[in-house]
Each structure stands twice: as structure tokens, then as C-alpha cells.
Amino acid sequence: MYSPAKGIFAFEFNESEKYGSGEYISPLGEVFCTVNIAGAVTAVELSPLSGKVTARVSDPTGVFIVYAGKKDSSAGSSLFNAPVPSFISVTGESGSKGGMHIVADAVVSIDREMRNSWIKYVSRETIERMEKKISVAEGDESGNLKEICRYAGYVERALDAVSEYSGGEGAPAATDASPDNSEKILELIGLHSGEKGVLIEELIRISASFGFTETDVKGAIKSLLEDGECYLPAGGFIRRL
Numbered sequence: 444m445y446s447p448a449k450g451i452f453a454f455e456f457n458e459s460e461k462y463g464s465g466e467y468i469s470p471l472g473e474v475f476c477t478v479n480i481a482g483a484v485t486a487v488e489l490s491p492l493s494g495k496v497t498a499r500v501s502d503p504t505g506v507f508i509v510y511a512g513k514k515d516s517s518a519g520s521s522l523f524n525a526p527v528p529s530f531i532s533v534t535g536e537s538g539s540k541g542g543m544h545i546v547a548d549a550v551v552s553i554d555r556e557m558r559n560s561w562i563k564y565v566s567r568e569t570i571e572r573m574e575k576k577i578s579v580a581e582g583d584e585s586g587n588l589k590e591i592c593r594y595a596g597y598v599e600r601a602l603d604a605v606s607e608y609s610g611g612e613g614a615p616a617a618t619d620a621s622p623d624n625s626e627k628i629l630e631l632i633g634l635h636s637g638e639k640g641v642l643i644e645e646l647i648r649i650s651a652s653f654g655f656t657e658t659d660v661k662g663a664i665k666s667l668l669e670d671g672e673c674y675l676p677a678g679g680f681i682r683r684l
Contacts, residue, residue: 448479448534450565453505454597456480457543467537471572471594478545480507481532481553481561483684484525485674489514496523500533502562503604503671504597508544509533521550528674528684530558558671559605566598573598604670624655628663629672633683640682 455469456478462468465476482502489496496511496519512519518535525531535547573591631649635641641649643664650660664681667673673683 448477449473449475450479450561450568451475452565452569452597452601453480453482453502453507454594455504455569456507456537457505459537459543461539465536467539467543469572470590471569471576473572475537477534477536477548479532479534479561480545481530481558482507483528483558483671483674484522484531485528487523487525487527489523495519498522498525500531501671501674503601503669507533508542509535509547509550510538510544511547511550518547518550521552522547525550525552528682530555530684532557532561562601562605566602569594569598600669604672624659625663625666625670625672627653628655628660629667629683632667632673632681636682639676639678640680643679643681646681 451469451473455471455473459467459469459473459475462474466474467476468474480500480502482500484498485501485506486499487496488498494513496514498509498511500507500509509522511522514520514523522531522533530553532551532553533545533547534549535545538544538546573594576587576591628646628650631653632641632646635646635649643660647657647660651657655663664673667681668675671684673681676682
């Protein structure tokens with residue numbers, strides 16, 4: 444029987460468990476086989492032994508591990524050639540051997556607007572699942588309500604990423620960092636980045652001349668990483684998406 448692809452955030456996907464033959468169940472009760480995700484490619488690797496492609500794809504709630512075929516296959520080629528960083532959409536089968544992951548059937552390059560549309564859609568679906576879970580958890584002292592509050596924080600973080608990009612007002616901050624600090628430091632990252640980005644130590648030094656403390660910079664970096672605006676290459680660098 445055909446099962447449509449389910450949109451799901453990284454936090455919920457990664458906390459899911461085996462449910463049946465090829466099926467998984469999330470902590471919010473979503474049963475799925477095939478999933479559709481959207482996020483930023485932050486790393487792509489080619490196995491020297493199998494020739495298969497593996498990537499890390501981030502949404503504002505966490506990281507998906509995505510496996511594809513060999514570099515000359517359709518999904519493998521698309522994943523291998525995806526610029527790091529860039530936004531992609533992946534549809535594929537869920538797997539759990541070695542940890543939750545996705546075996547890609549299709550990989551498509553998308554823009555930020557498409558990524559944000561996916562976030563809005565998945566946020567609505569996730570909130571509906573949380574509401575159902577709350578109705579079951581009422582009066583339960585096992586910690587279910589506490590967990591739901593944690594999940595709500597992930598959804599809030601995802602929607603913050605969309606609101607900040609679109610210039611929405613009144614959205615709660617995902618961290619204690621000032622939105623103005625984050626915006627200005629994001630500009631400095633873009634201005635001073637080389638091929639790998641800019642060294643965080645150098646960013647702190649540059650930012651000091653604009654009146655930012657080391658605490659300001661580290662708070663802004665945390666916010667930018669959570670919002671999917673930046674990622675951390677190896678070697679102590681930070682780079683804008």
C-alpha cells in the first residue's frame with residue numbers, strides 16, 4: 444500500500460523508533476516510512492570504499508543524516524553536487540541501522556522561500572500532533588507534558604527562523620541574543636568571509652571594533668546557527684548560508 448511522504452522536523456525524526464516492517468513512530472505519534480525534508484546542506488562526503496554519498500542536512504531543530512546511492516546515480520549525483528551550503532529538499536525512505544537516517548530517492552535544490560514554506564507546513568502538522576498528545580497526557584505525571592513543552596520549543600525555534608527572515612515583528616527570540624546583534628554580526632560574517640568563512644576568533648576581534656563583546660558575538664553565533672543562517676565548517680570557521 445502506498446504511503447505518502449510525511450513532512451517531519453529533525454528533532455522528531457531523530458527521536459523516532461522502529462514500529463513495524465519499514466515503519467517508524469515518532470515521539471508525537473506520527474507513523475511513517477517515507478519522509479520529505481527541507482534544510483541546509485552543511486556537509487557532503489563520498490565513501491572511498493562504497494562510492495556512496497552521505498550528507499548532513501540541517502533544519503532549525505536539528506540535523507538529518509541523508510544517504511544516497513553512488514555518485515553517478517540520480518539521487519547520489521544531486522546530493523554530491525549540492526553546494527555546501529545550500530538549501531535542498533529530500534524525499535526518501537527512513538532507516539535506523541546505525542542511527543536514524545534517510546535513504547534518498549530524490550534530491551532537489553530549493554531556495555530559502557521554499558524552505559520556509561516547508562517549515563510553516565511542518566510546524567502546523569507538528570502542532571496538531573502535540574495537541575492530540577496533550578489531550579492524552581492530561582493528568583499524566585510521567586513527564587509527557589514536560590516533553591511536549593520541549594517539542595514546542597523546537598517548533599518555536601523553526602518559526603522564529605522564518606519570522607526573522609521575513610522581517611516579522613513580535614516573534615519571540617530563540618535565544619537570549621539581541622536580534623539586532625545577530626543581524627549586524629551576520630553582516631560582518633558575510634563581509635569578512637573567505638572561501639571557508641571567517642575564523643570565529645577573528646570575528647570576535649573585528650566585532651570588538653563595532654562595540655560588541657565576546658559574549659555578544661557568541662550569543663549571536665548561537666542564534667544564527669539555530670536559525671539556519673550560518674554553519675560551522677571545520678577549523679574554527681563560521682560561514683553564512
